Amino acid sequence: MAVENGYKNVYWMRDGINGWKKAGFPIVGDQKLLEDLISLNKTDxxxxxxxxxxxxxxxxxxxxxxxxxxxxxxxxxxxxxxxxxxxxxxxxxxxxxxxxxxxxxxxxxxxxxxxxxxxxxxxxxxxxxxxx
Missing domain, CATH: 3.40.250.10 (Rhodanese-like domain)
Structure with missing residues (x-):
């Protein structure tokens, strides 16, 4: 979908945002929101x-x-x-x-x-x- 919309530098990690962070790739945006989302994903x-x-x-x-x-x-x-x-x-x-x-x-x-x-x-x- 992102490529179809003209984006050229699209990356994907099998482990989602946690994998992206572990790989040391930069994260743009509100770090607190990102941490909240990761924490929330642990909710059963x-x-x-x-x-x-x-x-x-x-x-x-x-x-x-x-x-x-x-x-x-x-x-x-x-x-x-x-x-x-x-x-x-x-x-x-x-x-x-x-x-x-x-x-x-x-x-x-x-x-x-x-x-x-x-x-x-x-x-x-x-x-x-x-x-x-």
Whole structure:
């Protein structure tokens, strides 16, 4: 993809960013963010998976459905908020999600749900779960 977009100096390490760092290659950007991402990758996302019944017992629980609108309209968890994945970082979405609430992420693709959970954790949302 990067080569298709005109980039000529594209490198890839089998071990990802950890391999890149171990090889001594330079890293451009916010070092703190990079360290947070590496640390977050050590999180066992299986611990974040929760059943709906269990989630409903959480204090101040908010269900956030990141699936597309068609799927949401066809069927969704009762009282779930819909946020299109492409609008995840919009100001209205950020204002709607209260950091004092437990957020339960809903998405059909587990990897996408994991990325959303990881992103929200990096944004200091303390209690993030992924609906089973």
């Amino acid at each position: 996302f299986a611990q974040l998976v929760i059943a709906e019944k269990e989630a409903r017992n959480l204090k101040n629980c908010t269900f956030v459905d990141f699936r597309d609108k068609t799927k949401f309209d066809k069927h969704h968890v009762k009282d779930a908020n819909h946020v299109d994945y492409s609008d995840m970082f919009s100001k209205p979405m950020m204002e709607e999600l209260n950091k004092s609430n437990s957020l339960v992420i809903i998405h059909d693709v587990p990897e996408v749900a994991g990325v959303i959970a990881a992103t929200l954790k990096l944004m200091d949302y303390p209690d993030i779960y992924i609906l089973q």
